[in-house]
Amino acid sequence: MKASNATVLFAAAVLFLPAAAGAGSVKVGVELSHPVMTAGAKQTTYLKVSLQGLSVERGPARLPANIAIVLDRSGSMSGEKLRRAKEAAITAIEMLGPKDIISVVAYDDQVRVLVPATRVSDREQVYSAIRSLNAGNTTALFAGVSRGAAEVRKFLSANQVNRVILLSDGIANVGPSSPEALGALGASLIKEGISVTTIGLGLGYNEDLMQTLARRSDGNHAFVENAADLARIFGYEFGDILSVVARDVEVKIACPAGVRPIRVLGRDADIVGQVVTTRLNQIYGKQEKFVLVEVEVPPTAAGRSLPLASVSVQYNDPFSKAQERNDTSITGRFSGSAGEVEKGLNRDVMVSVVQLVANERNKEAVTLRDQGKLHEARRALEANIDYLNENAARYKADSLKKQGKTNKDDADNLEGAKWQKQRKNMVREQYMFDAQQSW
């Protein structure tokens, strides 16, 4: 019995070893949450495509960056906030080299290009333009992002990191101002390879708008309550930008007939029939992004194996300046033994699944709280905490325990004045999980 088990495990290990392949800058992994599935029943399982950015040490140390910093200079930014923002921008630009391109746009009710897109060679000129910035009136956020993107577009290239960094502490009130409008703009910009990172400062900004803009354009998103932290956040952001190892990443997961992709957790994706496609604008070095697909598997007899998906990852390797392509397929095996199914369980994938499922529930709690259903929101969060703690114990995952603590914190701050800040925290956390943002 024991021997046979061992043999099965060995076979599984050989047959269903997580596939990893590729010579490019991204290591692609395809795993199933349940490599061994219960035979004879219709069931759902999870497929995880992980994209690990390699630390690149060949050729030039890194990709040149093309960054537009878009600063809110509305009245609410005046004083400490604007001063810190200017300092943070300058400190971050210090990290850039002469091949990088920087532009600085400031907006209040109108837009002004402080530094038109230019190579970072004459730093002092850039710095003095930033230092000259004063606070103005209201916030034409859409126009600011548009202008920032236009500056990036001047030197748009596939072989660099094209990025708009938006810092705002206020609600857009001039021009298109809805999360949908900014999301549409973000979705349009990513088609050109431009991501927008959104940094919300203080408690006055619209986190839905900022988060949607980042999500639809595959940028980063951060909530900075205290302007003193801006320099650190800019540091993280520039660190990400300067570590990009792959661009324009398309993940295509094609399931054979009978296997039905149901949904992609946490990410926007197109599901057309049997084919799931999603797109990432870039992969950062030494960071893992993943795409988690829930698939429905038809009842299959024990002992049989079923091809579940062929995964194709295409990306632009800016170092080899080549279009890299990685094809992998994955097969599931079926067993009548519950123990075998349990043993085969991929703990890492399950942790990711629990993370994102709990994340969805966290979003639902926000929706409930937005509707004024305080009690229901708290109950949803408490249920979520139980769910997380249960799974943390089951998979011995500290990350889930930590997520449970975060949910506890959320549940404790649903009321009164604390909610405004907590909501920003929650939206920010949700985006971190969905986008696997590292900071």
Place this chain on the structure above:
Amino acid sequence: MKPRLAIVLVLIVLAPLAVIGYLGLRAARGEQAAIESAFRQLLAGRLADVDAVIQGVLSGRSRELAALAGSTPAAPGALRALVKGNPLVRHAFAIRADGTLVYPSPRGDLSRAERDFLSRTQPLWDDWRQMFRPALEGDGAAPALSGPLKRGAAKAAEAAPGPAEGWYRYLFGSGLHLIFWRRVEENTVVGFEIERFRLVSDIMEQLPARGPSDGGAPGGRIVLLDATGDVLHQWGSYAPEPGTRPMASAALGPPLEAWRLELFAPRSSMKGAAAAGVPFALLASLVAAGLVLGGLAFYLYRESGREIREARERVSFVNQVSHELKTPLTNIRMYAELLDESVPEDDEKARRHVSILVAESQRLSRLIENVLAFARHQRGTLGLRKKPDSPDRVIRSVVQSFAPAFVSKGIAIEHQPGAPGPVLFDPDALEQILGNLVGNVEKYAAAGGYCGIVSRTEPGRTKITVTDRGPGIPLDKAEAVFAPFFRLSTKTTDGVAGTGIGLGIARELARLHGGDLLILQSGPGAVFEISLPTLEGPDEGADSRG
């Protein structure tokens, strides 16, 4: 007198100023209106320039999209890839003439985005087939250009029987959605739903941000508004107050005619340099005219004031002199009358001399009485001392006093008494009135040789007429003779001494009684009628000063 003069002078100054000011303002306003209209035209031109920029963006995009439609196979895979790669295209579709959607096909596997597209465009598809039949069938039928469909390029429409490409607009959810379509094959149209926020972003990129030149809105503000009136973009350094009406406003050209441009500018910018000069020039000329007129008025005021002062001094001088003369004259008159009584009847020569003395002293005393009465009248202190008396007695006394002079001039004086009294009146005043009238007969109507005095009593009224047969008084001067210092200038009066105040004083005294002095009839001879309201008895106040 003086306040009235002041009012007149103020009017003399203000009236012309008001007229000048009104005319000037009207002229200025006319000029202002002309400048405003020119300014508005300028602003409208500026908006037209902005519209041209936006139209340039649209026509550039439509060219790109047309090329893209031409080069992309009308198949799901190619169109999906196009949507993924083109930032301006939110969604794509391909439709055949028979109304079959090639992509996204409602029968095929669709992504959520594709299903959303179909559901938000569902109401359009019937309409679409109608639109496309002419374009797709190409049979020369008139293209259905009415309604929301518009030609993208006029040239294409002329060359082909139906339009080969164009913009289509529809409203869904919040705001305007645009579709660009092109006929790519005999029977297929490829269309692109435009990501409108990207279009807004692209348009913003071409429009000026705030720069030193203020991008076509110097000192002003241009605002681009969408169909629901929300601001899409704005630029220019001027920040209008909320609720301000724009100085110029214009809809964009098709296919964005639901969007609008508005231009705001401070009112002061409209006035401009030329216009600012108008009120200043007007003000300056008003001030100049005001100064001139004011100076003139002040001079006149000063002059008239001096004349009035001098006249008053003169009157007061005459008054004092008259007073001084009165006492010695009274003595002269008294002693002359005493002398007249004591002169023997037979001393003809002495009697004649004395009677002349008496008559002349009486005349002089009447003159002085007149002067003093006039002075009192001027001061407003002319009054009466009424007492019960007989008017006829007064008349007799007057006739008696004039008798010697009349005899010597050959004037017959006749009194028909009819008012024996007693009634309440001021006998001195009546004597003065009669003295003036009869004295005038002596002076001016001596040639007639007759003076008739008739008195009669009517109920509550005593009337006395004095008639002569002299040259009379022309009717048109009948009132003027009563005015002070007025003297008829005729051969009758020339060379005759007179003060010109006698008749005026006489009428004033009559009127003080509540009666009047009138000229009844004129030429030949003059008839004056004194009418005095006379109440029987002494019960009326003995001293009623006017």
